[in-house]
Amino acid sequence: xxxxxxxxxxxxxxxxxxxxxxxxxxxxxxxxxxxxxxxxxxxxxxxxxxxxxxxxxxxxxxxxxxxxxxxxxxxxxxxxxxxxxxxxxxxxxxxxxxxxxxxxxxxxxxxxxxxxxxxxxxxxxxxxxxxxxxxxxxxxxxxxx
Numbered sequence: 001x002x003x004x005x006x007x008x009x010x011x012x013x014x015x016x017x018x019x020x021x022x023x024x025x026x027x028x029x030x031x032x033x034x035x036x037x038x039x040x041x042x043x044x045x046x047x048x049x050x051x052x053x054x055x056x057x058x059x060x061x062x063x064x065x066x067x068x069x070x071x072x073x074x075x076x077x078x079x080x081x082x083x084x085x086x087x088x089x090x091x092x093x094x095x096x097x098x099x100x101x102x103x104x105x106x107x108x109x110x111x112x113x114x115x116x117x118x119x120x121x122x123x124x125x126x127x128x129x130x131x132x133x134x135x136x137x138x139x140x141x142x143x144x145x
Contacts, residue, residue, distance in 0.1 A: 009120075011120065022053070037103060046091065053113065
């Protein structure tokens with residue numbers, strides 16, 4: 001199970017990434033393993049030297065009972081204090097934000113999230129990125145011939 005946030009790479013110029021653990025409930029883990037998550041409008045904030053993932057939609061587990069989780073709750077991320085301070089210092093600069101890029105399970109079965117520190121792209125930057133990607137695909141197509 002591996003979920004990627006492709007729209008984050010389109011909307012932001014990612015400058016640095018961090019891998020963090022997530023504090024989840026049991027039904028959230030089961031729903032994630034089934035691939036029932038959506039990155040739409042998800043972002044991270046720092047509050048009292050803790051980093052929180054907001055607006056990540058993890059659908060309710062279909063076989064859950066009364067103890068099922070709310071789908072849009074805030075989830076705490078587990079990072080080293082040094083990394084949180086580094087992110088907080090960069091967020092003070094104008095235009096920076098922290099967005100989730102990927103969710104996966106490591107070899108020990110723990111849910112991990114890769115967050116990226118990025119600056120929002122302007123429209124002309126997005127067009128340039130699309131042009132570069134298309135040129136790369138075209139070059140690969142010619143090399144395969």
